[in-house]
Amino acid sequence: MREEDSNWFAKWEEELPKPEELMSLSQTLITPDLAIAFDIPNPTSPNPQSKQQQTPHVQSSQPNSSAEFESTELNGGGGGDEPARTLKRPRLVWTPQLHKRFVDAVAHLGIKNAVPKTIMQLMSVDGLTRENVASHLQKYRLYLKRMQGLSNSGSVSGAGVDPAMDNLFASSPVPAHFLHPGRGNSDHFMPFVPMGVVVGHHPQVQQQYRQFGSPANGHFEHPFLSRQSQQQVQRMGTSVHNGSPDVDSATAVNGRKVLTLFPTGED
DNA sequence: TCTCTAATAT
DNA sequence: CATATTAGAG
Numbered sequence: 663m664r665e666e667d668s669n670w671f672a673k674w675e676e677e678l679p680k681p682e683e684l685m686s687l688s689q690t691l692i693t694p695d696l697a698i699a700f701d702i703p704n705p706t707s708p709n710p711q712s713k714q715q716q717t718p719h720v721q722s723s724q725p726n727s728s729a730e731f732e733s734t735e736l737n738g739g740g741g742g743d744e745p746a747r748t749l750k751r752p753r754l755v756w757t758p759q760l761h762k763r764f765v766d767a768v769a770h771l772g773i774k775n776a777v778p779k780t781i782m783q784l785m786s787v788d789g790l791t792r793e794n795v796a797s798h799l800q801k802y803r804l805y806l807k808r809m810q811g812l813s814n815s816g817s818v819s820g821a822g823v824d825p826a827m828d829n830l831f832a833s834s835p836v837p838a839h840f841l842h843p844g845r846g847n848s849d850h851f852m853p854f855v856p857m858g859v860v861v862g863h864h865p866q867v868q869q870q871y872r873q874f875g876s877p878a879n880g881h882f883e884h885p886f887l888s889r890q891s892q893q894q895v896q897r898m899g900t901s902v903h904n905g906s907p908d909v910d911s912a913t914a915v916n917g918r919k920v921l922t923l924f925p926t927g928e929d
Numbered sequence: 930t931c932t933c934t935a936a937t938a939t
Numbered sequence: 940c941a942t943a944t945t946a947g948a949g
Contacts, residue, residue, distance in 0.1 A: 753942055777933060796933075797942055803934095830941095920942095 752921035754794050758833045763787065764798060765834040805831045 756764070767784040768776040778796040785795070 750943095756941080779932065792932085793943070797944085800934075800936095801941075 751789075752919040754790070755920050755922045756798055756830060757922060758830060760787065761798075761830050762834045764795070764802070765836065768799075768802070802831070806836070809836070 763785050764781065767781045771780055771784060776799075778792045778799055781799065782790055782792050782795045
């Protein structure tokens with residue numbers, strides 16, 4: 663009678679964003695290595711002027727004049743550098759959706775396995791690096807710690823809603839086990855991780871996640887190209903324009919390029 | 930060697 | 940403030 667064992671997974675699947683929602687995860691998030699592979703077809707003549715920063719085309723109703731390329735690493739003229747190996751990606755913006763995936767991953771992994779690498783793998787978000795997760799995980803832990811402290815300090819008439827509850831973290835359900843110290847029992851029930859960190863190819867999960875690249879058409883492309891294939895951001899107002907905050911996929915902040923993984927969505 | 934975490938920098 | 944990057948430890 664271990665229904666849970668078979669159910670926990672189903673639930674997990676349901677919570678996953680649909681392929682349509684997922685695809686626009688990352689446009690510019692191509693692995694530097696990949697970029698290199700494409701940018702330098704001929705190592706002998708290092709002059710790849712075709713450095714392409716795939717600017718996510720926002721098909722919002724309003725024309726966005728954010729078509730600026732800025733990664734102009736100009737060499738004083740003579741400096742023979744290899745910027746390709748030091749490619750810097752735009753700042754990752756943790757949108758609620760992305761964070762939710764993060765939290766879900768952490769929740770389902772359990773504290774013990776909730777380490778950057780595992781989380782990253784479970785999330786299976788293309789372009790997401792271990793560093794990204796690590797950095798965010800750090801903040802997340804901070805948030806949890808903060809919340810713990812506030813938990814038991816119940817000011818009766820304290821209207822002070824947790825200032826920590828600012829935005830992001832507040833929008834995702836925080837697993838209870840994370841809030842408690844869990845003294846004496848740091849062990850969390852975890853049936854098993856189907857994807858395993860190693861080669862155990864268990865189709866189920868991975869396919870679900872990565873499939874957003876190909877439609878119902880069983881047409882396969884090169885693994886590299888398939889990532890940046892389509893883009894369909896459909897944010898059609900049902901009827902009334904209630905001034906929905908249409909957030910651009912890429913916003914330039916202070917001349918710094920930021921990369922939004924998800925379009926605007928809801929929880 | 931690789932990975933995690935804390936601290937620090939942008 | 941949010942992320943990135945670095946440093947040190949395991």
